[in-house]
Amino acid sequence: MAGEIPDLIAEVRTGTGKGAARQARREQKVPGIVYGGGADPLPLNFEFNYLLARLKAGRFMSTLFNLKVDGQEDVRVIARAVQRDVVKGLPTHVDLMRLRRTTRIKLFINVEFINHESCSGLKRGGTLTIVRPEVELSVIAGDIPEKITVDLDGLQIGDTITISSVPLPEGVKPTIERDFVIANIVAPRAVTAESDDDAEEGEGEVTEA
Numbered sequence: 245m246a247g248e249i250p251d252l253i254a255e256v257r258t259g260t261g262k263g264a265a266r267q268a269r270r271e272q273k274v275p276g277i278v279y280g281g282g283a284d285p286l287p288l289n290f291e292f293n294y295l296l297a298r299l300k301a302g303r304f305m306s307t308l309f310n311l312k313v314d315g316q317e318d319v320r321v322i323a324r325a326v327q328r329d330v331v332k333g334l335p336t337h338v339d340l341m342r343l344r345r346t347t348r349i350k351l352f353i354n355v356e357f358i359n360h361e362s363c364s365g366l367k368r369g370g371t372l373t374i375v376r377p378e379v380e381l382s383v384i385a386g387d388i389p390e391k392i393t394v395d396l397d398g399l400q401i402g403d404t405i406t407i408s409s410v411p412l413p414e415g416v417k418p419t420i421e422r423d424f425v426i427a428n429i430v431a432p433r434a435v436t437a438e439s440d441d442d443a444e445e446g447e448g449e450v451t452e453a
Contacts, residue, residue, distance in 0.1 A: 249320065252309035252340075253294065256316070257287040265337070274335050278311060278321055281342025288313065288340075295335055299326065306380065308351055308388065311340065320385060322349055345386025350419050352378045354391045355410075355426060363396035365429035370401040373428045379407065382417045389413045394426060403429045 257268060257275055264287070265275040272292045279285040298304060304323055311321045325339040343349065355377055360366055379392065394410055405427045407418050418424075 249308055249310045251312050252298065252321065253312050254288040254290050256313060257289045260287050269336070274338060276338035276340060278340040278342060281319065281344055283342060290338060295338065299335060303352055306350055306352055308349065308385070343385040347385040348382055349385055350380055350382055351388065353381050353389055354378050355394060356391045357394045357396055357427070359395055359397040363399050363429070365399050365401040365403060366396070368401055369432040370429045371432065372396070373430050375428070376426045379426065380419045382419050384415050387415060389416060399429050401429050401431050
């Protein structure tokens with residue numbers, strides 16, 4: 245299970261329709277709604293600066309949130325739409341969906357690399373180049389892994405770690421069908437430079453008959 249689900253704080257919006265939404269914006273708030281999960285839709289307001297900071301933090305649409313609203317039980321939600329002003333690009337409305345424990349969603353999960361000390365390639369001076377520090381996965385809302393683990397034990401310089409080589413928890417699937425790269429063990433720069441120099445010298449040699 246994911247170790248920490250970030251809170252998303254809102255308040256109940258009194259009234260519905262365009263009039264209530266315009267009033268919220270005049271009060272420097274962003275109207276929104278949360279629906280689904282077997283409960284009635286609930287109109288919400290978000291403090292403008294608070295929501296803007298959440299949006300600027302990135303991955304708002306693919307983050308699982310713990311929605312906190314005074315007078316309501318906390319509920320897990322994911323954003324389904326963020327409407328923006330066509331000129332300024334600022335948020336004007338947010339749609340959230342409540343999640344059941346059995347709901348399948350797409351989330352970015354952190355990648356942890358272990359056993360650096362027993363990695364042959366690193367012992368020989370190689371460098372671990374991380375291409376994807378987190379990976380988008382299809383997961384079940386009630387059983388979200390905190391991380392996926394890449395074991396570096398025995399890997400050599402030149403080895404490539406792809407998603408197919410990483411054991412995933414049951415029920416977890418990549419969202420991309422191709423076997424994408426997560427990390428590489430690359431040779432030290434000095435070794436690479438020497439190899440390039442040798443290649444250039446070899447190309448310049450002419451053998452006389």
